[in-house]
Amino acid sequence: MPVQLLKEVEDEVTRFLSALIRINTTNPPGNETAAAKYLAENLSSEGFKCELFESAPARGSVITRLKGTGEKPSLLLLSHLDVVAADPEEWSVDPFAGVVKDGFVWGRGALDMKGMTAVEVMVLKLLKRNGVELKGNVVLAATADEEQGGLSGADYLLRNYPEMIFAPYVLNEGGGLAVPTRSGNVFTVQTAEKGILWFKVKAKGTPGHGSMPNVADNAIMHMNKLVEKLGNYRSRVALVPTVKRFLEEIAREDAALQEPFSRLLANPEFADDVLDELAKTSPQLAEEIRPRLRMTITPTIISGGVKENVIPSECETVFDCRILPGQESTQTIALIKALLDEVDSEKLVFEGLQVQEPSESTAETPLYDTISAVLREFEPNCGVTPMLTTGGTDSRFFRRKGSVCYGFQPMHPEEASSGKVVKREHGIDERISIENLVFGTSVLYETVKKFMT
Numbered sequence: 001m002p003v004q005l006l007k008e009v010e011d012e013v014t015r016f017l018s019a020l021i022r023i024n025t026t027n028p029p030g031n032e033t034a035a036a037k038y039l040a041e042n043l044s045s046e047g048f049k050c051e052l053f054e055s056a057p058a059r060g061s062v063i064t065r066l067k068g069t070g071e072k073p074s075l076l077l078l079s080h081l082d083v084v085a086a087d088p089e090e091w092s093v094d095p096f097a098g099v100v101k102d103g104f105v106w107g108r109g110a111l112d113m114k115g116m117t118a119v120e121v122m123v124l125k126l127l128k129r130n131g132v133e134l135k136g137n138v139v140l141a142a143t144a145d146e147e148q149g150g151l152s153g154a155d156y157l158l159r160n161y162p163e164m165i166f167a168p169y170v171l172n173e174g175g176g177l178a179v180p181t182r183s184g185n186v187f188t189v190q191t192a193e194k195g196i197l198w199f200k201v202k203a204k205g206t207p208g209h210g211s212m213p214n215v216a217d218n219a220i221m222h223m224n225k226l227v228e229k230l231g232n233y234r235s236r237v238a239l240v241p242t243v244k245r246f247l248e249e250i251a252r253e254d255a256a257l258q259e260p261f262s263r264l265l266a267n268p269e270f271a272d273d274v275l276d277e278l279a280k281t282s283p284q285l286a287e288e289i290r291p292r293l294r295m296t297i298t299p300t301i302i303s304g305g306v307k308e309n310v311i312p313s314e315c316e317t318v319f320d321c322r323i324l325p326g327q328e329s330t331q332t333i334a335l336i337k338a339l340l341d342e343v344d345s346e347k348l349v350f351e352g353l354q355v356q357e358p359s360e361s362t363a364e365t366p367l368y369d370t371i372s373a374v375l376r377e378f379e380p381n382c383g384v385t386p387m388l389t390t391g392g393t394d395s396r397f398f399r400r401k402g403s404v405c406y407g408f409q410p411m412h413p414e415e416a417s418s419g420k421v422v423k424r425e426h427g428i429d430e431r432i433s434i435e436n437l438v439f440g441t442s443v444l445y446e447t448v449k450k451f452m453t
Ligand SMILES: [Zn+2]
Pocket: 080, 112, 113, 146, 173
């Protein structure tokens, strides 16, 4: 018998998410404790024992669990409670009112990621209400600080309370959204994420009068050359296992992509030619793939100069560099320094700002197989693919400790206009459809039940 959508949870999961959005957890400062307490009260009323952890005043995370027999490894349902800022002036509704209208729950965090927190809480309650006999612990953690790097949330908990939060398997944000193709939906499972290397370069010159450009040594002119060099730098293409499999799975569902993707897979060094061609018909897909094939360097902040008529002796630029799994930050830094030397070794000074190593989990696990099987119970003809995200999530802390982590918030694309998938995470009028809350709960519940019994 085909599995059914859990229509009966619609009201409960909608109300919970709406209430969670009303607790403003904009980070900074975060104030996640209020949200953690709300979650704890909701679960306590159903007999769950919840524990609150504060890394600093008001920076709370909450953890609870359903005990299993110990025959199977534990599974952690992870989410973060903080959100990025929202400017009410730009929105068509109050971003912190938890508005429910037109079949959507509106507000900051609806997608990233209070929507998934609501789904995970619902799944936990259903497992308990339905008396599902678990063979392993199902742990739920809703944490602080993800949007500012996670050091005061997931990383803090993993460092100080590993016995409470560590699990060999983790489900988190980052994937789950289906990619529409010509022959149907391909659901994504985030199995890998790029690493972050933020750095600053200072250009040094000598000051002088703005009317005498040849006498002084203008730092902006040195920086100009460097921005040109790094901004246009094309590193070697590297096909990591997740991206290779992603291209194969998408091509399997879309006949028109079989020829170009097999060319790309056979000759990664010609990837840019293949993607330039693809961009003529599917620009969004081409630009989604491009940064997943190589390390990227993007200038994001530049400052220099103090006065109209003074030639500046200093200019600074911040770069956002993203590296692929398998690439190491130390090697990347050496490469960047070599590029600096090519421009001007005397005048340019490198300074590292932040490093987050890339991470990847294999898709060859029983959890991945369970996810695929459950999705096909709901949609017999759908595809499933591992995916690499260009941005980072808290999963990296767990992958570093050896957990298999998947980003999996099962969702259908919400508004497909002109074949484009609209992304509203961190954007204006962020919202999630009630249909997707029910779909997400249903798929996640079946996945956990199947995996843990
Ligand atoms: Zn997030």
